[in-house]
Amino acid sequence: MFNLSLNSENAMQELEAVQRFFDHYKDISCDEVPFSPMVRKMxxxxxxxxxxxxxxCPPAIAPVEELQAGLEKYERFLIVDKVYELESSYDWKGMMAGAKDFQDRIQNLRKAIKESLAPEDFVVLGVGACQVCETCSYVDGEPCRFPEKALYSVEAYGIDAMKMMKDAGLKYYNGPNTVTYIGGVFFQSQS
Ligand code: SF4
Structure with a gap:
């Protein structure tokens, strides 16, 4: 078990798991996270x-206002991203493979943080629809099989990822034939 001490603004981004699993990362104040109703519309x-x-995902997911109200106790947001090479800008298979890999990395980050923080002390966000199960139980009208593992996306929470990256000095676009996936962690600073 590692000892996660959130006693400085940069503590979360200094975690070994963050540096190992992602290409870029930046810890920002929750006040700097740009929410937009247009993102859920997209x-x-x-x-x-x-x-x-x-x-x-819609229509099952709660309204953004409800999700965002659940974030009020958090003070910091750690942005993480990873850049994936594609064969072309139409490489849908490559995009899907990258999204799955990114979700796996986010789940590994969640596991690492859980060694030191209680589940209610942080919220991780990934990309796209949750891929924990091959087919989500929603299509069969059954409850979520693993609520503690279910992964919501940055966009599902109504976060304008493009603006957030630009404001944080990170790149949303990393060149032709690439896709950049963005996730993050809401948490409370203990400083
Ligand atoms: S964990 Fe829940 S939300 Fe995720 S795919 Fe499985 S049933 Fe769906």
Whole structure:
């Protein structure tokens, strides 16, 4: 077990798991996280095809106001990203493989943080619909099989990832034939 001591603004981004699993990271104040109602609207447009197929996507997911109200106790947000190479800008298979890999990395980060923090002391966010199960139980009208593992996306929470990255001095676009996936961790600073 490692000892996570959140006694400085940069403590979370100094975690070994953060540095090992991701390409870039930055710890910002929750006040700097840009929420926008338009982001959920873009989710509802179903460009990724996950609407109606997951507990973590519309229409099953709670309204953004409800999700955001659950974040009020947190003070900091650690942004993490990873850049994936694609064969072309139409490489859907490569994008999906990257999204799955990114979710696995976020789940590993969650496991690492759980060694030191209680589940209610942080919230991790990833990319796309939750991929813990091959087929989400939502399609069968059954409850989520693993609520403690279910992974919500930055966009599902209504976060404008492009603006957040720009404001934080990080790149949202990392060149032709790449896709950059963005996630993060809400947590309380103990400083
Ligand atoms: S854990 Fe399984 S059932 Fe729950 S949201 Fe994720 S994929 Fe769906």
């Amino acid at each position: 989710c509802e447009a179903n460009r990724c095809g996950s609407v109606g197929k997951s507990w973590t």
